[in-house]
Amino acid sequence: MDALELVRLNLLSPMILAFALGIVATLIRSDLRLPDALYSALSIYLLLAIGLKGGVALRATPIAEIAGPALVTLLAGALIPLTTYPIARRLGGWSVADSAALAAHYGSVSVVTFVAAQAFLDRAGVPYEGFIATLLALLEVPAILVALLIARRAQTTQEEATPWTETLREVLTGKSIVLIVGGLAMGAAAGAAGVERVEPFFVDPFEGALTLFLLEMGLVTARRFGEVRSAGPFLLAYGTIAPLVHGTIGVAAGLASGLSPGGATLFATLLASASYIAATAAVRLALPEASPGRYLTASLAITFPFNLVIGIPTYARLAQAWGGGGG
Amino acid sequence: MDALELVRLNLLSPMILAFALGIVATLIRSDLRLPDALYSALSIYLLLAIGLKGGVALRATPIAEIAGPALVTLLAGALIPLTTYPIARRLGGWSVADSAALAAHYGSVSVVTFVAAQAFLDRAGVPYEGFIATLLALLEVPAILVALLIARRAQTTQEEATPWTETLREVLTGKSIVLIVGGLAMGAAAGAAGVERVEPFFVDPFEGALTLFLLEMGLVTARRFGEVRSAGPFLLAYGTIAPLVHGTIGVAAGLASGLSPGGATLFATLLASASYIAATAAVRLALPEASPGRYLTASLAITFPFNLVIGIPTYARLAQAWGGGGG
Amino acid sequence: MDALELVRLNLLSPMILAFALGIVATLIRSDLRLPDALYSALSIYLLLAIGLKGGVALRATPIAEIAGPALVTLLAGALIPLTTYPIARRLGGWSVADSAALAAHYGSVSVVTFVAAQAFLDRAGVPYEGFIATLLALLEVPAILVALLIARRAQTTQEEATPWTETLREVLTGKSIVLIVGGLAMGAAAGAAGVERVEPFFVDPFEGALTLFLLEMGLVTARRFGEVRSAGPFLLAYGTIAPLVHGTIGVAAGLASGLSPGGATLFATLLASASYIAATAAVRLALPEASPGRYLTASLAITFPFNLVIGIPTYARLAQAWGGGGG
Amino acid sequence: MSDESASWTERRVVTVIAEAVLYERLLHDLRAWGVGGLTVVPAEGDPFGSRVGDVEGGFLRIECVVGTQVADRVLRGLSERYLSRFKVVAYDHAVRVVRGAKYP
Amino acid sequence: MSDESASWTERRVVTVIAEAVLYERLLHDLRAWGVGGLTVVPAEGDPFGSRVGDVEGGFLRIECVVGTQVADRVLRGLSERYLSRFKVVAYDHAVRVVRGAKYP
Amino acid sequence: MSDESASWTERRVVTVIAEAVLYERLLHDLRAWGVGGLTVVPAEGDPFGSRVGDVEGGFLRIECVVGTQVADRVLRGLSERYLSRFKVVAYDHAVRVVRGAKYP
């Protein structure tokens, strides 16, 4: 499949169209709004569903096959914040808290971007290793911890700080991690046969549910567009260059650690995407002085749509080219 | 299929039974209530789903085929309020605001009634043109605008009135219109192949979701029964005669503009049904002095169940008879 | 299928794993929480769905076949509270209100437990009579009424008591009863052919929806674990022995009244399970002085997980052994 | 109109927090005690409390703007018929409204 | 900081209950009248009332902490532009806040 | 009972509006400061504000009926531990309750 066809396939999928519809609705000041409960319900559903699916695959995967990618994942989770932080400090001139917050977000992962990449590969008929959802779970936490540690070292005053162990517990028991890890465990324990009877709920309607979720993401994203404008050029530059760099490294590292082109595309998406659930919650709790107008605008209003529209097909194309997928 | 069989098929469908259950639950003062968020979630789902389905059909329809019905739709959207208004003023003796509100509701369209008619035809195995959802979108707006214009002309004092352009924007960006038009655009852009992967979410469970929605509609409808009694004979008469007249004209006009008997049934349902979403929101904003005890009771508690139970099979029977569907 | 295999099949089903995940999430103090609206939406869905399915089966069942089991059900609904009450009074030393509340809960039925038992049999490939959902509806009410009558007789002061007829109406029109009975009626009226088109909504995704619901049940159950500890030995003993006794009698009575081993398993589950919806609502209204720390902890935090994990496979094994199901 | 609108009146807001299961009864009684309108917001159970709401639909927060006499009647009525038996919290306070005539 | 935190200030809380359909307009006007922040809670329709909320998204309960002048302006503005035409309930009362400087 | 029920007591209602993410911490602290019960209502984010709630579960409106001393302690505690760091709004006001003994 050539590059143009990939782009077309992506842009004209109901998912991306729903995202665009959400953006348009906000821009024309429509009163369209999804109930909060629907948003939560859909995110619980999506997290549990990818966990379940990943768990079934994980059970069928020899440890040897997953060890390499897992190691690279953990490494990336530590390295991305270690590079993001100084960039934000020096090039952006940001405060300690703002820089550490950005580091936490870009080191961690956007579940929806990952899921959109999976759906993209499914549409394109490109196979991938099912266990990669496990890597997603692995990548959620380390970057957050590294970034918070950086902030802790750099900050002298810690007025009324919550004890470190409490913060650690809060990060680890955050709902997105509990649902993905829980889903993985459920899938691994139940196995393909066990999960089969819940597939009409957790598997078949998945992409449709994701489409509805992306409608909401479009609404939410567009509400931040005002802040993109006022945020200055550094944010825009970082939000678009960082995913390309991380994604390109991700493709290479993924292929090198033995993944198929499809798997490497997903792996690249993990690295390239920026969290706005787990990392945001952790940052709100542990670095409340960091400005959401920066980290959330970057990850949600710049990098997220960038990956959806440009990033994912780019990583897929790269992985095909380097991984010899042919096409 | 003979008339009796059509009625039986309709009355014993889970949709209509759920509607009846909702009515019964309210009458026996049950504490059954659907959460508000479920109601919104279901209506977002239904609107997007019919849009998507209609959009796929629209893409495959030559403009020539749709031009006739579209023109008739726009005409009807203007004519129904122009006839409803004087009827309410003279025969009903209603105020300007009340009459214009009624005109807006009966000129516009009830999405749920339309969808119920589609499901009815599906059950009966009667084919219809898929693009008719486009006409639904076309019919949502004009009647509202015409009715508001009528009220504007007739009213002398416009204390603190919102500027007309703002009202227009609010009507056009209302959530039901954004979702249907957005869904149509998504379906047309993605095409049948693109939409296929979201069908297990947006298509297969559709009638079931509609059933749950009709349960809620039954609850809501029955809560207005008290007002039907106190509303006087004009409301009852208009709420049952208007749909029959509009529906009969709709069958004829639909067949004349080249639709199949199934398509003409849907077209008749569009004309015969009365809005209680888009029009109600617009009327609340632009004609707040109109009494919901009138327009909402007429459209929701009289015409809606009337169409569900009697109207739809009647229009279908007429379309068969006149359209030579045989059956 | 041997006993061990049944246990494994049960424990490793996504349903039970989701329940366990909910418990773990609460124990590690995760912030995972399902929106209230999702919980209500799921319970409405589950109740309506089992009603629908049961109604279709009911329509196809000769009255003679259902008369026996129905009679036994009504008997059980009266006998269980009549035995539970004195046990709680004497052995537990509980107050009149507390004892009657316990009687109402154990005489009535837990819909989720019943549904989990159905799913368990489906997984194990054991057939059962579809009409048993009708018995569920029959068993919801009598025990509540008997228990309230007992309390009424035993209590001398009835300060500001609501009239008995009003309480009766409230119990009979409670949402769980309206939904199950309504679903049964809808299923019986529509028949298999009528229901077919809503199966992708009400039937296929059912077990998946139940899985999500059990996640929430796990969260809720674990929040009561503190009260289990403080509640004393009687509660723990009653909450585990009662279901075994009722379940064993249920297997025997079910087989004796002509049910298949699968049907007898479901019947046993009906008797063995303790309500925490219909009975709880009724008790809150009519016996507010009874302590939820007792009746709710017993039925929700002890008997419910006990039946899920141990009870259901036990009753199934018994029914196989006694009913000659072989296996 | 602008004349009338400029004049504030004092009214009372009565807030009632109750198990959802009591809704129908409360509505009936509030109306009988003279409440002319109210606003209901679904509330979550008390995490320190008995959590009965967990399984039966949570709590409701009901708020009504009323005159002083109705407020007294409502609080007294709640106290007599609900507070001793049910999990109900009720309080009121004075507020400033425009067009107070709507809330007698 | 501990110094400033010890000092209470009096502010007013304005509560507005309105049909959801008015949301955008209300936001716009509240901001124009000087409201700097607010909290919105979805509310159910009034069971005694006209139930228009049933079909169009219910009601909203909006609450804003503001200074006395803003409170007056909001109540007056609501009275002039909303109360006579729409189903809107509005009232305010005095509250004690910490760091009152945030709510001018 | 009817005797006791006739007597009103003055208590305070403390209202706290906070990001949902702070829920567990707030519960813990409120309990430590002497709050005996509370009611939680999910709230939507502030449309004028930073919209962090958009992606992480919105805001909570917590309301507790307490005695004067507990109210002071809660407001002081919130001011010291939350207001300067987090997006938290807190205020209190006097209310009239029946059976005030339940809220020490």
Ligand SMILES: Nc1ncnc2c1ncn2[C@@H]1O[C@H](COP(=O)(O)O)[C@@H](O)[C@H]1O
């Ligand atoms: N006295 C009142 N106290 C509190 N809220 C009220 C009152 N009257 C009306 N409302 C609210 O205002 C909305 C419109 O009321 P109505 O004009 O009666 O339809 C209702 O849905 C309630 O939410």
Ligand SMILES: Nc1ncnc2c1ncn2[C@@H]1O[C@H](COP(=O)(O)O)[C@@H](O)[C@H]1O
């Ligand atoms: N003046 C105010 N009155 C009521 N609530 C407010 C006010 N300002 C802020 N809030 C609430 O506090 C949250 C955080 O506000 P902000 O710091 O502006 O993002 C908002 O989402 C609102 O729910």
Ligand SMILES: Nc1ncnc2c1ncn2[C@@H]1O[C@H](COP(=O)(O)O)[C@@H](O)[C@H]1O
């Ligand atoms: N002090 C309080 N302030 C506000 N709400 C309360 C208070 N105590 C109890 N509640 C509410 O009343 C309900 C019943 O409380 P409980 O009796 O503790 O189970 C709780 O779910 C809360 O919503």
Ligand code: NA
């Ligand atoms: Na990343």
Ligand code: NA
């Ligand atoms: Na019409």
Ligand code: NA
């Ligand atoms: Na039982």
